[in-house]
Amino acid sequence: MNRTQKTLTCFLTGLAGLSLSVFSAQAIPEPSQITQRVGQIPNYCQAKESLLVIAETRGFWVNICGRDVPQTYIGVSKQNGNKIRLPLKDYDQQGDYFEAVNGNVSYLLIRRTAKGDFLTVTQGKKELFRQPVLNWFEQ
Numbered sequence: 001m002n003r004t005q006k007t008l009t010c011f012l013t014g015l016a017g018l019s020l021s022v023f024s025a026q027a028i029p030e031p032s033q034i035t036q037r038v039g040q041i042p043n044y045c046q047a048k049e050s051l052l053v054i055a056e057t058r059g060f061w062v063n064i065c066g067r068d069v070p071q072t073y074i075g076v077s078k079q080n081g082n083k084i085r086l087p088l089k090d091y092d093q094q095g096d097y098f099e100a101v102n103g104n105v106s107y108l109l110i111r112r113t114a115k116g117d118f119l120t121v122t123q124g125k126k127e128l129f130r131q132p133v134l135n136w137f138e139q
Contacts, residue, residue, distance in 0.1 A: 044074045053138050057119050057131035064098050073100035
């Protein structure tokens with residue numbers, strides 16, 4: 001782990017209460033072919049899961065995985081490959097809202113709002129960051 005990764009991991013561990021085992025650098029799998037329409041895109045779902053939604057921001061890839069319904073949120077840093085995998089706490093059936101929670105940290109992927117599409121991470125009531133979604137891909 002390089003100095004930047006250690007700094008980010010320590011920052012997120014202290015700030016957001018994330019355990020190092022949950023947000024540690026892991027080997028990132030090669031992208032898998034989803035459809036001809038989207039070509040090669042990152043798929044971080046497990047073999048028994050289907051990739052339902054992919055969102056791309058400036059700094060992250062987000063996968064929403066599941067079977068018949070969305071079940072898992074996976075966020076991966078483009079900068080250093082750090083990955084977090086959490087069960088979804090809530091989502092809407094139209095696929096416009098997905099929320100995962102780790103302690104008091106909430107990961108929210110939302111689209112089709114008056115303020116646009118975005119990924120936001122909050123701790124309690126404090127917004128840690130917000131990034132606009134650049135691209136959406138769905139199966």
